[in-house]
Amino acid sequence: MRLLRGAGALSIRHLASSLGVSHMTVRRDIATLEDEGLVDAVQGGVRLREHTGVEPPRERDSRAALELPRKEAVARRAAALITDDMTVFIDAGTTCQALVPHLTSRRGLTVVTNDFFTVSALFAHPAIEVxxxxxxxxxxxxxxSGALAxxxxxxxxxxLAILSTGTWDTSHGLTSPELDKVVLKRAVLDAATSGALVADSTKYGTAERFRVVPLDALDVxxxxAELPESAAAAIADMGVELWTATD
Incomplete structure (x- = not known):
């Protein structure tokens, strides 16, 4: 709680390192504190609840602050998938939004997205059709998201479809807590010649109740680099390319 009062939001990885405990211990403690009404769990971490005296950032801002160097490294690596004259779908999420600065040199690019932050970021680049x-x-x-989208x-x-997810593993594939997101992601993959997932290792090994697609439905x-070796081997066995980002 002292660490959170100083930062507002922290990643599970940071807390585990700072406190010298396992990720599972941190997750159990977060669950206990959440039950006590002190914190809110967010993807990959935790934030203070509003009534604790520290105004927490909005959910999107909380996630953007978590694992920032890792997200940027993954986005930078994923940008190599996008070439001139492409029509590419960029999914919602902070990692996908981090792709935008790496697209400014592309010519004839059309970006399709369901993310308002990505649209706003692209206002400064009128050569990219949005x-x-x-x-x-x-x-x-x-x-x-949903049927209209x-x-x-x-x-x-x-x-190309570039998808994000908060939960993924080799057993369940991509999963989501919301059916509206499942509907959109499946439609995007159906419309795309190739599909890619951008997701850092902190999200691996988790699953939500609704399955989007198995990992072998993706191309990349x-x-x-902190993705478990067992996961990397399983992905290779599926015939899916794994691109590894470095900081």
Whole structure:
């Protein structure tokens, strides 16, 4: 709690390192503190709850502050997938948004996205054509999804789909807590010639209740060097390319 009062939000990895305990211990402690009404669990970490006296950032801002160097490294590596004259879908999320600065030299690029932050970031780059999917708005994540968004995608042909996820592993594939997101992600993969996942290693080994697709439905996975060796081997056995980012 002392560390959180100083930072507002911290990653599980940072807390485990600072306290000299396992990730599972940190997760159990977060669950206990959440039950006591002191904190809120977010993807990859934890933030102070508002009534503790420290104003917490919005959910999207909390996630953006977690594992920032790792997210940027993954985004930088994933940007190599995008070439001139592509029509590419960029999913919602802080890692996907971090792709934007690496796209400014591309020519003839069309970006399709459900992420309002990515659209806003691309306002400064008028040479890149931008299409927003529309759909049901999720204010907490700054994105949209659902059947309306999927209908927009179904009217398009995509060269590449770059997906994000908060939960993934080799057994369950990509999963999501919300059906609206499942509908959109599946529509995007159906419309795309190739599909890629960008997800750092802190999100690996977790699953939500709704399955999006198995990992072998993807062509490329971009993660970081701390992904477990067993996971890397399993991905290779599936015939999926694994691109590893370095800081």
């Amino acid at each position: 299409i927003h999917t529309g759909g049901v708005v999720d204010a907490a994540s700054g994105s949209s 999927a209908a927009t995608i179904s009217a398009m042909t995509l060269d 996975i971009v993660s970081d």
